[in-house]
Amino acid sequence: MTLAAPIALRLRRRLTRLRLTTLAAAIVAGLGFGVAAPARAQVDLGAGLSLTGTVAGTTDYLFRGISQTRNRPTVQGTLELSHESGVYIGAFLSGVAFQGGYDARQELDLTAGYRFEIGPVKFDTYVIGYTYPGYTAQPGFQELAYLEVGARGTIELGDFTLTAAANYSPNYFGRSGSGVYIEGGVDYKVPVLELVLSGRLGYQFIERPARFGITPDSYLYYGVSVSREIAYGITASVGYYGTDLSERECGGLKICNSRFLASLTLKF
DSSP, rough: SSSSHHHHHHHHHHHHHHHHHHHHHHHHSSOOOOOOOOOOOOOEEETTEEEEEEEEEEEEEEEEEESSSSSEEEEEEEEEETTTTTTEEEEEEEEEOOOOOOOEEEEEEEEEEEEEEETTTTEEEEEEEEOOOOOOOTTTTTOEEEEEEEEEEEEEEEEEEEEEEEEESSSSTTTTTOOOEEEHHHHHHHHTTTTEEEEEEEEEEEESSHHHHHSSSSEEEEEEEEEEEETTTTTEEEEEEESOOTEEEEEOOOOSSOOOEEEEEEEE
């Protein structure tokens, strides 16, 4: 069974529900979400290997527009070991706090991928394992860990960077069935002020939304941000993020509401 037709139909329906003013603002700003990822420092280990990493403090942990920390701040970190061939492995660690009795307190994502270029386009293909160390599903609760495979393409056009990505999970968060996520975005480097203006617009389809915790089986995710490296490898960013889910559609919770988010990231 192909997902393309139902996904396209649901996307058209959801687009009509999104407030036109919000959608227009997201598109003008560069197709939606996101704080641009700061450039990471690189440590040469020899034999074609290099190590990069970041540590960040953020006022919230948003994943595709939904808070993973109940609208609270947290600390995050990344580490990546890459080879000049394009092969890499990486990890992402963050605090989490879910509603409804789930006692997970941290998220550890493990990634393996391959980067390559075809002409001016840079590609990144990857597998991500989302895990929640210390969490054990009790009776009546679902397992949280899941896998995604995905691909991302990026092209630079002067001061603009265009990106598009697609991810697929055979059994998404909370054992909610097939999950498909598509995203497009733009980053713009302001030459004079050394700012990066960013935007993303994403669409998430979930086969069994009730297990995920929402009413509809899909939603839109958008946001705009500005970031700047200030000193000593530290990048500051601030943005505005949201989804087209109402509080009622989000299980009566405020974790899907629009919000501002700020972060400081140290690269090492």
